[in-house]
Amino acid sequence: MSNREQFLVASEPYYQAQGREVELFAAAYAARLPVMVKGPTGCGKSRFVEYMAWTLGKPLVTVACNEDMTASDLVGRYLLDASGTRWLDGPLTTAARIGAICYLDEIVEARQDTTVVIHPLTDHRRVLPLDKKGELVAAHADFQLVISYNPGYQSLMKDLKQSTKQRFTGFDFDYPDAALEAQIVAREAGIGEGVAGRLVKVAHAARKLKGHGLDEGISTRLVVYAATLIRQGVDVADACRMAMVRPITDDADIRATLDHAIDATFA
Ligand SMILES: Nc1ncnc2c1ncn2[C@@H]1O[C@H](COP(=O)(O)OP(=O)(O)OP(=O)(O)O)[C@@H](O)[C@H]1O
Ligand SMILES: [Mg+2]
16 A cells, blocks of 8 residues: 555545635645544534545645644654664655645644744745755645644633744534434434434533533534434433543533523423
8 A cells, every 4th residue: 555545534434614714624625635634522623524525536644733733743753663764654754755735733832933933834835844854845736734723722822923823724614403413413423303402402402501601512522422422322411421422521510501501401
């Protein structure tokens, strides 16, 4: 299997579009413009990028960013082995060489000195300098950079520089409207839309508490978890508590409020 084939998305991911994001992303890709997808956790950003890679027939290289990540983790480094030193490409370099869509997930987690390595790849130069190796990699014609970003979670210290932000086009993602979300949950977990719709109602009750005791409401991901447990035969109220309440808060009052919403919704 070639390096490129190894990164192709194997089968069509299920993605329910919320608006015109599919055609807009395709337009950005056609021009090879870098894309930033913004939105709360579990709202479909990663699924969307997988779907677009599949639709466009391009390999996808995903990197989960974190604060300990260095530029070498992205770009590559020399390794020592029995036969001496050997250069190993990092995921960003691999993506630039094979013409993949490179998805840097949660880019704000990375330190700013790490983030700047993407700059020459995201403007007209489309190159990646491997300083330690003394090589200048010209990005493959199919290469595109996509980053994700959870707005609001980061402190002022942890935001992207304007010089980074202004290299991207952007999409705002959010939880889908109730009917669409119920459809997604039903399809993902294989349960009826009636029950899915009620689970979404519980999620909405929690989303109203954002900023009033909850940092973030119940994501679509957690609604899918609850539905999956129900599909496994778990009692509805137990499934809701286990998937949608216990993980998100330890606050006794908020738990009581959400437990009440569950009982009222499924009464
Ligand atoms: N539009 C959608 N179509 C299909 N599935 C969706 C959609 N939106 C959400 N989902 C479901 O929600 C789950 C979480 O979505 P995803 O992993 O893409 O979230 P995310 O926005 O990348 O979250 P995070 O910021 O935490 O990485 C998916 O696994 C899928 O089950
Ligand atoms: Mg994600």
